[in-house]
Amino acid sequence: MLKKQKNINKYIQDLNEFAPGIILGIIVAILSHFGAKYLNQIIGYKSLISSILLGIVIGILIKNIFGVKDFFNKGLDFNVKRILRIGIVILGIRLSIFEIFSLGVSSLPIIVLCILSGLLAGYLLTKLLSLPNKLGVLIAVGTSICGASAIVATAPGIQAKKEEIAYSITVITIFGIIAMLFYPFLSNFLELNEKSAGLFLGTSIHETAQVTGAGFIYDETFGTVNVGKNAVTVKLVRNLSMIIVIPLMTILYQKESSSQKNYINIKQISKLIPLFIIGFFFMSVLRTSGDFIVNNSTIITDNNWQSFTKQLTTISKFMLVVAMSSVGLTTDIKSIKSLGLKPFLVGIIVASIVGICSLLSIIIIN
Template sequence: MFKNITNITPGIVLALVFCLFSQGINNVIAIELFNTTKSPISTAMIAILLGIVMGNAFTPRPGMMLGLDFTQKYILKLGIIFLGIRLSFGEFIKFGTIAIPLIIVCILSVLILVKLLIKKVPISSRMSYLIAIGTSVCGATAIVATAPVINAKKTEVAYAIANITLFGVIAMLVYPYFAEWYFYGEPLKAGLFLGTAIHETSQVAAAGLIYDQQFNSPETLNVATVTKLIRNTFLVIMIPLFAFLYNRGNVKDKGYSILSIFPYFVIGFIGMIVVRNIGDQVFTVENSNFETWKNFIGYLKSLATVFLTMAMAAVGISININELKSMGYKPFVVGLITAITVGIVSIITLEIFFKTFLY
């Protein structure tokens, strides 16, 4: 136990240092260069870019990568769980009700598109399945969970993950500013777009955080997070479906288990919403402990931001540009088209949905 903690500590500390250094750079850019209270580049984006530069300029030691991997997997999820303290039940139900039909349309669109694309750009059916589920559901997690049930090769898994990483990072850095411009600062639309159009949970969290930090819109971060977490739960449906489609006629057990792929941090996120709402009922304005409760909420909000920024730094350090270069153009073409398509479908569906049902 103690040995494991010792092994992961250096990488976690490095991610925290990058987080603090990124905040320092953000302050310098804002105060010294622009003479404003807010930098045009968010802390989360600085952490990602700084991580990419440093991770490719200097090869992280294997021992350091243990802590960075832990930060990406667990500290990220803890940060997302803490985001639940920002929401009420009403907001969660409202955002979720709107998000589900958008998610379904985006998933179906990507599946149909990939099916058509592989006729024009020949790649293996396994690769097409991996890119499809990675783009439509939840990035690398979906790819790794799907690979065993369709007998994907290690090289196909690596290519698909590199593909998703490349286009997801681009979307993560570009889409917050695009969403502000296209949706005229409407937080609900911007959050739904970020939650449905970007691949990875970490990338959506980063994009939402960038949007919040740059345009002072915590609602957008909340909506994007809820949308992405609901989207993640579709793994429970999509992986058995892919297993059936790929292994039709083969009754052999592929070792699939819903329990092994269910994103449990979604439950933690909902649990934090429960804590917030119970606390608000107990600690009313008239209660002597109300200020303590408000400070506790503020502390968890700040901690969520720190954890997410640490995770973004770890993600940046872990991105190997040389590996992305070796991906090959055919999967690249499929990944590019599907990434663009899911963004376009998200926008079109949003416009139709809001004009039809909410206006």
């Protein structure tokens, strides 16, 4: 009985800690959804303003004009990490396993070139600007692979300090958000088709959250349906490169330094595979199976199956709006001032090189 009471008390405590931020993210998401509809009606263009883009902007304005109290942080962090990943998992219902395989194979050469260019540029700039080696490695890995996740996974192997981890995450977050807001419009300006736009966004933007936001900003703004799911698929394939790149970076760094060896073992490598990627692939298998059943039997009608996938897509999209609104609510513009010039330069140059490499690779290969 006492144990049960403790569990209830813990549940209530967790609810009190997480609920404010979760609710705030949902409120901003609802405001951005209806706000985007209203503004588009006034402008007379169906999808000029994206609800995701508006959610990010509203969140940033609230954070930097009015401020967001600390008691919102746990819930907002939950939205950015958990709600986003659940939304991405559900998004897998929009793609068959054959589409994922086709897109994954065609994106591999571009992903490899972008990662290599980012790591090489980060290494050279770190030496050129005399930036601390660990900080340079973290910025390069975060920009080249998958942002904060790659930074946190790399840090133990090179024995990075907490300050270096926080510093590098701040750098790549700032430029990732800039890319998320700018690259969808650049893609359209360059007249990239839906596949190429998805490839560009998926290989050039840092975080999975930012790629997701950029892809759906493109879809909502320019009336497409495939750029968002293509970008996310490419990004998830890119994320899997952590399994190879992070242990390799650890070995190379330790080979150059005189620090105590702290190699990543097999168990640690297995933890580099995010569970939401597995969930995404599971949903795509479900989509493939459902399509097969619809086409080869009468168990499920085509209308019912299409209605089911459409409802899941709507749920997924709203979760992504909640997550991206929460990204805005946790973005502190003042943090730019604390970066210093050198890490700022490394961040913007490496991000630009990865973006240029992505575009050139897409043009040449495709």
